[in-house]
Amino acid sequence: MLLDFEQPIAELEKKLAEMKRDFANNGQDPDIKEGIQLIEKSLHNLKKNTYENLTRWQRVQLSRHAERPYTLDYIEAMCDDFVELHGDRQVADDKAMIGGFGSLDGKPILFIGHQKGRNTKQRQFRNFGMANPEGYRKALRLMKMAEKFNRPIVCLIDTPGAFPGIEAEERGQAEAIAHNIRDMFMLKVPVICIIIGEGASGGALGIAIGDRVLMLENTWYSVISPESCSSILWRSWDYKEQAAEALKLTAKDMQGNKLIDGIIPEPLGGAHTNPAQTYQTVKQTILDTLKTLETLSPEDRIMQRIDKFTAMGVYEENI
Amino acid sequence: MAWFNRKEKGIITPTTEKKETPDGLWHKCPTCDHLMLTEDLHKNAYTCVSCGYHERIGSEEYFEMLFDDHVFTELDANITAADPLQFYDSKSYLDRIRDGKAKSGLKDALRSATGKINGVDVTIACMDFTFIGGSMGTVVGEKIARAIQHALNTRQPMLMISRSGGARMQEAGFSLMQMAKTSAKLALLAEAKIPYISLLTDPTTGGVSASYAMLGDFNIAEPNALIGFAGPRVIRETIGKDLPKGFQTSEYLLEHGFLDFIVNRKELKSTLTRLLKMIWGQ
Numbered sequence: 001m002l003l004d005f006e007q008p009i010a011e012l013e014k015k016l017a018e019m020k021r022d023f024a025n026n027g028q029d030p031d032i033k034e035g036i037q038l039i040e041k042s043l044h045n046l047k048k049n050t051y052e053n054l055t056r057w058q059r060v061q062l063s064r065h066a067e068r069p070y071t072l073d074y075i076e077a078m079c080d081d082f083v084e085l086h087g088d089r090q091v092a093d094d095k096a097m098i099g100g101f102g103s104l105d106g107k108p109i110l111f112i113g114h115q116k117g118r119n120t121k122q123r124q125f126r127n128f129g130m131a132n133p134e135g136y137r138k139a140l141r142l143m144k145m146a147e148k149f150n151r152p153i154v155c156l157i158d159t160p161g162a163f164p165g166i167e168a169e170e171r172g173q174a175e176a177i178a179h180n181i182r183d184m185f186m187l188k189v190p191v192i193c194i195i196i197g198e199g200a201s202g203g204a205l206g207i208a209i210g211d212r213v214l215m216l217e218n219t220w221y222s223v224i225s226p227e228s229c230s231s232i233l234w235r236s237w238d239y240k241e242q243a244a245e246a247l248k249l250t251a252k253d254m255q256g257n258k259l260i261d262g263i264i265p266e267p268l269g270g271a272h273t274n275p276a277q278t279y280q281t282v283k284q285t286i287l288d289t290l291k292t293l294e295t296l297s298p299e300d301r302i303m304q305r306i307d308k309f310t311a312m313g314v315y316e317e318n319i
Numbered sequence: 320m321a322w323f324n325r326k327e328k329g330i331i332t333p334t335t336e337k338k339e340t341p342d343g344l345w346h347k348c349p350t351c352d353h354l355m356l357t358e359d360l361h362k363n364a365y366t367c368v369s370c371g372y373h374e375r376i377g378s379e380e381y382f383e384m385l386f387d388d389h390v391f392t393e394l395d396a397n398i399t400a401a402d403p404l405q406f407y408d409s410k411s412y413l414d415r416i417r418d419g420k421a422k423s424g425l426k427d428a429l430r431s432a433t434g435k436i437n438g439v440d441v442t443i444a445c446m447d448f449t450f451i452g453g454s455m456g457t458v459v460g461e462k463i464a465r466a467i468q469h470a471l472n473t474r475q476p477m478l479m480i481s482r483s484g485g486a487r488m489q490e491a492g493f494s495l496m497q498m499a500k501t502s503a504k505l506a507l508l509a510e511a512k513i514p515y516i517s518l519l520t521d522p523t524t525g526g527v528s529a530s531y532a533m534l535g536d537f538n539i540a541e542p543n544a545l546i547g548f549a550g551p552r553v554i555r556e557t558i559g560k561d562l563p564k565g566f567q568t569s570e571y572l573l574e575h576g577f578l579d580f581i582v583n584r585k586e587l588k589s590t591l592t593r594l595l596k597m598i599w600g601q
Contacts, residue, residue, distance in 0.1 A: 014472075061416050062583055089390065111551040115524060162529075162548065162549075163557075164548070164549030164553045164554045164557050165554060165557060165558055166550075166554065166558065166560075166562065166563070166566070168548070168549075169369075169547050169548060169549065169554070169566070170575055171575070172533075172575070172576075172577050173529070173547075173548035173549070174524075174528035174529040174532075174533050174547065174548035175533040175547070175577055176531050177529040177530075178498075178502065178528070178531070178532075178533040178534050179344075179533075179534070181498060181499055181502040181530060182502040182503075182505055182506045182509075182534055183506070185502065185503045185506045185534060186506050186510075201486070201495060201526065202495075202498065202525075202526055202529040202530075202548070205495060205498055205499060206529075209499055209502075221492065222491045222492050222495065223486045223487075223488060223490075223492065223494045223495040223526065224486075224488055224491075225490050228553075229488055232488065233408040233409070233488060240406075243408075246404070246406050246407060246408060246491075247404075247488075247489060247492075248404050248492070249492065253492070253518075257403065257404075257493065259491060259492045259495075259496055260492065263588055276458075278404050290472030305503075306503045306506070306507070308518065309496060309500050309503050310464060310500050310501040310503055310504070311499060312457075312493065312496040312497075312499070313460060313461055313490075313493050313496065313497065313500070314401045314403040314457060314493065315398050315399065315400060315401050315457045315458050316398070316399045316400070317395075317397055317398050317399075318397045318399075319397060
């Protein structure tokens with residue numbers, strides 16, 4: 001499935017493939033070779049031009065790309081072993097929120113993450129990556145376990161929001177998220193949070209309090225999705241592009257406003273065009289960041305974590 | 320067309336000569352239509368004398384009701400909103416703030432103060448729904464964080480009164496992070512073993528309920544308040560079904576174990592005093 005702005009690139013890539021075939025079939029004609037080089041060059045320029053100048057809405061589209069890697073894809077590719085753990089010990093096991101211990105180059109880490117599905121059946125099974133209260137409670141249970149066994153925590157965030165349903169309200173969606181946010185500040189072990197797709201509001205923040213909060217290049221993180229923002233402020237679903245612009249929800253925006261700590265680059269064209277390279281970059285970032293965080297004492301980490309979030313925001317004060 | 324004319328019972332005053340009732344002398348309850356003197360409404364803690372409906376009051380009324388002899392010191396009164404994102408929908412955010420200020424006479428959707436409740440020093444942060452729907456932006460978050468810090472520094476119990484639709488969209492990511500900021504301070508308050516009482520009033524939803532409003536050592540609510548994470552309209556649209564009667568009311572939350580108790584506003588001050596006596600001091 002191709003997005004609008006992926007179309008011209010795909011066409012050029014197809015043409016290039018055809019020419020390469022011709023080149024092989026026609027006794028390696030030097031004229032064709034020249035043509036290939038020309039197309040390769042313009043393809044590179046087109047890609048560079050396209051992806052450097054994406055609108056905010058186009059980045060939102062990339063963050064939701066049907067082929068984009070999800071949490072378990074990262075874990076499977078990055079870890080040499082992974083033991084998944086289930087359940088909140090109270091109500092259920094939330095399939096939209098996964099957790100477990102994984103080993104990164106032999107280093108044991110607790111992974112937590114929202115999980116989306118790739119086909120209709122899986123999407124329903126994973127509830128479209130929208131966790132219920134038991135998902136947040138499961139995440140916190142596992143994070144406290146990581147603290148007990150002195151293992152660092154990595155949270156991978158990818159959710160269109162916490163689930164808005166009757167049962168979710170009945171079981172305290174708001175309380176579950178609030179509880180996580182507060183308690184994550186006091187975790188004695190290092191916590192790294194990475195937005196790998198969508199970071200929608202409280203549903204994202206419920207597992208996104210960390211010593212480092214990073215965003216992949218083509219992701220979004222804000223208080224509301226562009227669609228919902230459009231429906232509330234413009235009273236129509238048609239202003240999602242404007243809403244995305246107004247919300248300033250891209251990684252670059254969020255870093256510029258000092259609301260995240262860094263951006264993890266993606267391959268040209270987005271994470272899905274070269275997943276292997278993406279996994280490698282993310283893995284290396286986690287290992288490097290942990291090395292830095294582990295030089296601090298737990299008390300200093302907690303203090304810096306609190307100070308960082310406390311400093312967020314812009315206001316005026318007349319004394 | 321005789322029925323147009325007031326022929327009977329001698330009603331002959333032309334409209335232009337009709338006397339106006341002084342503004343605000345009478346108050347009509349929005350739920351039971353009972354007509355009462357505004358003065359009686361005030362005396363009844365802004366609840367209907369007939370059906371007990373709790374009017375949506377703000378910081379001015381709560382401070383007046385709760386602090387002894389109406390004496391209190393306001394905290395951080397001079398923080399006002401900036402527009403870091405230059406947010407613009409049908410109207411610019413700066414215009415919305417200006418209109419909000421003019422309409423409410425307030426600087427933003429929260430005021431904080433310190434004073435005594437029946438002799439006990441407390442810090443109170445109270446939301447004002449009349450300012451952009453009580454939405455939480457940086458000013459609200461910052462003032463709550465500072466009020467909690469004040470409670471920490473002076474070792475005063477902290478009372479939070481929430482009344483809000485949630486985070487303020489016009490500050491986008493900044494609003495979201497106020498949930499984190501306030502919760503971080505509450506983590507410190509909990510560590511210091513200082514009581515935190517959260518009073519949820521109508522309505523308390525979204526990012527406010529998913530952060531400081533639900534983190535009380537004691538979560539208490541006024542009767543029949545709408546409390547939830549997602550708004551009822553969003554839930555109805557998502558699941559495509561009508562919602563059960565009484566869904567997301569205070570009574571519903573009490574039943575499901577998320578509130579310690581529901582308190583009638585007339586008994587708020589005395590109940591807080593009784594509770595604090597049990598856990599604070601000596």
